[in-house]
Amino acid sequence: MSRRKRMMEGLDQDIREHIATETQDNIERGMSPEDSRYAAMRKFGNVTRIKEETREVWTLIWLEQLLQDFRFALRTLRKNPGFALTAVLILALGIAANVIVFGVLQALVLRQLDVPHGDRVMTLQPKDAGPFLSYPEMRDVRDGNTVFSAVAGYEVNGFGLEANGVTRPVWGSEVSGQYFEVVGIKAFLGRLLERSDDDHPGASESAVLSWSAWKSDFAADPNIVGTKVRIDKLPYTIVGVTPEGFYGTEKIGQIDIYVPMANEASLDGLNWLDLRTHANVFSIVLIKEGVTLPQVQAELNAITARIARQYPKDEEGLALKLARPGLVGDFIGGPTRGFLTAVMALAGIVLLAACANLGSLFAARTADRAREIAIRMAVGSSRWRILRQLLVEAVVISIFGGACASVLAWMALTGLANWHPPTRFPLKFLVMPQPSLILIAFLISVLAGVLFGLMPLRQIFKTDPNDAIKNGGIQASAGRRWALRDVLLAAQIALCCVTVTAALVSLRGLGEALTMDLGFNPKNAIRTEFNLSAAAYTSDAAADHFQRQLLERVSQIPGVEAAGYANTTPLDFDVSMADVFSEQTTDFRPSNSAFDTYFYHVSPGYLAAAGTPLLAGRDVSFTDTQKTPAVAIVNQEFARRLFHSQQAVGRYFKNRNGVSIQIVGIMADGKHFTLSEDPKAAVFFPISQKTDTRTALIVRTQRDTADIVASIREVVRDLDVAVPISESGPWSDQLALSIFPSQVATVALGLFGAFGLLLSIAGTFGLASYTVSKRLRELSIRVALGAQAKQILAAALGRMLILLGSGSVVGIVLGVAASRLLSAIVYQASAQDPLVIASVVFTTVLTGSLSIVGPVTRVLHVDPANLLREQ
Amino acid sequence: MSTKEQKQRIELLQGTLDLLILRTLLLGPTHGHAIAKAIEFNSDDVLQVEQGSLYPALHRLIKRGWISAEEGTSENNRRAKFYRLTAKGRRQLAVETSKWDKLAGAIAQILRPAKREGES
Numbered sequence: 001m002s003r004r005k006r007m008m009e010g011l012d013q014d015i016r017e018h019i020a021t022e023t024q025d026n027i028e029r030g031m032s033p034e035d036s037r038y039a040a041m042r043k044f045g046n047v048t049r050i051k052e053e054t055r056e057v058w059t060l061i062w063l064e065q066l067l068q069d070f071r072f073a074l075r076t077l078r079k080n081p082g083f084a085l086t087a088v089l090i091l092a093l094g095i096a097a098n099v100i101v102f103g104v105l106q107a108l109v110l111r112q113l114d115v116p117h118g119d120r121v122m123t124l125q126p127k128d129a130g131p132f133l134s135y136p137e138m139r140d141v142r143d144g145n146t147v148f149s150a151v152a153g154y155e156v157n158g159f160g161l162e163a164n165g166v167t168r169p170v171w172g173s174e175v176s177g178q179y180f181e182v183v184g185i186k187a188f189l190g191r192l193l194e195r196s197d198d199d200h201p202g203a204s205e206s207a208v209l210s211w212s213a214w215k216s217d218f219a220a221d222p223n224i225v226g227t228k229v230r231i232d233k234l235p236y237t238i239v240g241v242t243p244e245g246f247y248g249t250e251k252i253g254q255i256d257i258y259v260p261m262a263n264e265a266s267l268d269g270l271n272w273l274d275l276r277t278h279a280n281v282f283s284i285v286l287i288k289e290g291v292t293l294p295q296v297q298a299e300l301n302a303i304t305a306r307i308a309r310q311y312p313k314d315e316e317g318l319a320l321k322l323a324r325p326g327l328v329g330d331f332i333g334g335p336t337r338g339f340l341t342a343v344m345a346l347a348g349i350v351l352l353a354a355c356a357n358l359g360s361l362f363a364a365r366t367a368d369r370a371r372e373i374a375i376r377m378a379v380g381s382s383r384w385r386i387l388r389q390l391l392v393e394a395v396v397i398s399i400f401g402g403a404c405a406s407v408l409a410w411m412a413l414t415g416l417a418n419w420h421p422p423t424r425f426p427l428k429f430l431v432m433p434q435p436s437l438i439l440i441a442f443l444i445s446v447l448a449g450v451l452f453g454l455m456p457l458r459q460i461f462k463t464d465p466n467d468a469i470k471n472g473g474i475q476a477s478a479g480r481r482w483a484l485r486d487v488l489l490a491a492q493i494a495l496c497c498v499t500v501t502a503a504l505v506s507l508r509g510l511g512e513a514l515t516m517d518l519g520f521n522p523k524n525a526i527r528t529e530f531n532l533s534a535a536a537y538t539s540d541a542a543a544d545h546f547q548r549q550l551l552e553r554v555s556q557i558p559g560v561e562a563a564g565y566a567n568t569t570p571l572d573f574d575v576s577m578a579d580v581f582s583e584q585t586t587d588f589r590p591s592n593s594a595f596d597t598y599f600y601h602v603s604p605g606y607l608a609a610a611g612t613p614l615l616a617g618r619d620v621s622f623t624d625t626q627k628t629p630a631v632a633i634v635n636q637e638f639a640r641r642l643f644h645s646q647q648a649v650g651r652y653f654k655n656r657n658g659v660s661i662q663i664v665g666i667m668a669d670g671k672h673f674t675l676s677e678d679p680k681a682a683v684f685f686p687i688s689q690k691t692d693t694r695t696a697l698i699v700r701t702q703r704d705t706a707d708i709v710a711s712i713r714e715v716v717r718d719l720d721v722a723v724p725i726s727e728s729g730p731w732s733d734q735l736a737l738s739i740f741p742s743q744v745a746t747v748a749l750g751l752f753g754a755f756g757l758l759l760s761i762a763g764t765f766g767l768a769s770y771t772v773s774k775r776l777r778e779l780s781i782r783v784a785l786g787a788q789a790k791q792i793l794a795a796a797l798g799r800m801l802i803l804l805g806s807g808s809v810v811g812i813v814l815g816v817a818a819s820r821l822l823s824a825i826v827y828q829a830s831a832q833d834p835l836v837i838a839s840v841v842f843t844t845v846l847t848g849s850l851s852i853v854g855p856v857t858r859v860l861h862v863d864p865a866n867l868l869r870e871q
Numbered sequence: 872m873s874t875k876e877q878k879q880r881i882e883l884l885q886g887t888l889d890l891l892i893l894r895t896l897l898l899g900p901t902h903g904h905a906i907a908k909a910i911e912f913n914s915d916d917v918l919q920v921e922q923g924s925l926y927p928a929l930h931r932l933i934k935r936g937w938i939s940a941e942e943g944t945s946e947n948n949r950r951a952k953f954y955r956l957t958a959k960g961r962r963q964l965a966v967e968t969s970k971w972d973k974l975a976g977a978i979a980q981i982l983r984p985a986k987r988e989g990e991s
Contacts, residue, residue, distance in 0.1 A: 045923035
């Protein structure tokens, strides 16, 4: 640029000298000095233009003009702070919504696990069942394949970790020998678990701490390696600490401690290392470099076929597939991906609506500036230059919006990452915002800016400077034809109606979920959970003795109406399923089963304590023992599916071992795994026929929760001080996780709905005011000629009402159609609900009216004398 | 002054001016006013240069590296910028000249047959 400056300075002098020389020549030819100078200047031409042309030789002219446009845009926006602020705000919200959703999507779905070779780490899961494999299946794949570098299984478990004399419930993972080979991380301290640790039960008593547990529970003790701890009363030695940033292989959880899976029998109280039917292991594999997914799948098919041939009774029909790791395979991953994609689409719609909104505001402003634009064209500005200047203005607005959005999104994601969902599970959303999000925000802003900046394109290109100046900026056709901005407004109202409908549907669904019939009554019930295996109860007799004593003592607490315990309770995500066979079955392969059912082991009194109605027959009893015939209480759905009638008491079914079980009672249907599930079969077996160390004690009382919880804790402590209670409190609180998806959906959709409403108010208000101000003169004349208020309103805003109405109808229809998609996440999400439809219509009408109140009053207070005098 | 007086004079085509400047500078470095005078004089005043338009053209040529500029003193002792043809400019002049010859030849060829028919 300095060269340009030098050249331009030289030019001034050059021109002066040139003209002086020419003048001199003319004088020598005999002209008067004055004439000489004029003649010389005439001959030279327009000095300013020449200079300009010369400067252009040395300039990146477009850059300079762009800078000019930029400065002009800033000036224009400063002069219209209201418009600028509204536009920036709308865009900030719209972009923030997109960036936040994208951030979550990126963290949970798009980003691979944060481990070396993350692109080659996958999980295996059965083709059409839950996420689990049985340990022998995992072992068979590990030992019989040629496509994986490493294959491992892991299980997530609550442990009682005793260190420095204190026992704390922690979340641990039993991992098989190749687990850390799959994830491929290096120990931060000491070493990680190796194949030899997992060679056989008792091979090693090594445990590995997570970085965060080391930091928080062990005060980042640098001499941690070699520390003796007790896990569920069993002695272990800390041999290492994982590196910072490794949270296990699930993106939504955080594991504190890793132990060898070979030791599981001593920790879980059940040896499942050889049980093919006990599917409880997550698997994770590292695919060899250069091996393609189809090759892996082909080999998996061969392996599973071999397993199925070898163990037809247990493994018939076994089929495995690869799934992306991090979200319990496709199990949570599928719905999460679906939901996030849907929300992303919604965010996109909202941003589009925002752009449409700003676009019409912009188009309106451009129309207001028609005269200015016409003058600029008349004096020789190119259309492209004018368009570019408008585009720059739009992009400046949207970049401001994007900057605000980045700040908003950053705060929201950080908040989300630091938030613990209301559950005892080690849930944590690893959604820390990445710097790349700012780039995304920037791209979205520029895109949005260009999108709405281009809206006035047609307007500019059809502007005829002659016409525009003559008509004082009012185009003759304005108000007669349907303009692009009218269509945009209708489209935007429709889009907003979609978001509002979705929000109301999920709100209603959440309301239903909170009051629905669960098949049990969590109100006035206290649930206390612990696992006796954490206190080293290994024999059934000891566990059974403890549990019965506990029940007896707890029942005597004053104010306790009913008490009972079970191995697990519905909606606790710890429920198991089993095949049910009809009485006549003789071949018990899985394909011959009648259906599968959730099953629980419960104590006498559990039904009453849980508030599950017993509809016929009797409760289980402690007199049902391993020596008496097997009995069970089934739910209505079970009876319906097996016998096609409710008359089931006294009849029989068989389990997969061929044991005949007599049905002694019928209970009400309820929810078992998710709130949105269809009625599922369920069966309660007497816990006295099969003891379990897992204990969920339910106590029904009208008394103050805190008192009773204190009393229960005291009783447990009194019976055995080593039993670590993992949670004890109101049952309804503990169900929070079940309602959690609905809550997330409702909050997300509610925000979008509110934002949609805001947009639609802003858009309608903007366009209505614009229409009114454009036609104020015409309306004044009408008033002067004696038109009635009604006629004036119809003339001024009739079209707005048509737009509002048609947009809303289309939006509601679309919203109802789209809400079907919600039913997988939100319980009973149905847009056919008249209450929902009524609320949507009411909301739409209300917002529509709100947004045109201003323009309407303005129309009604038109003072023709004043206005006509002014214009 | 009026158009009638100047009817013998031809406006220059864009780009032609560049060629004329290069050709003029082939005779030696000189200043802007002299270049304009030389073009007018050498074409018997047929080619009328709007003198100012010389300057953007000169700067364009400097930017392309075909000529260079240096301070100097004009014949009547005025300080002025002297423009000099560079080696690159010399080569360019050859190229441009042969291009021009071809163009002129082609146009002449198109125009000449008609003339010949008229003559014979």
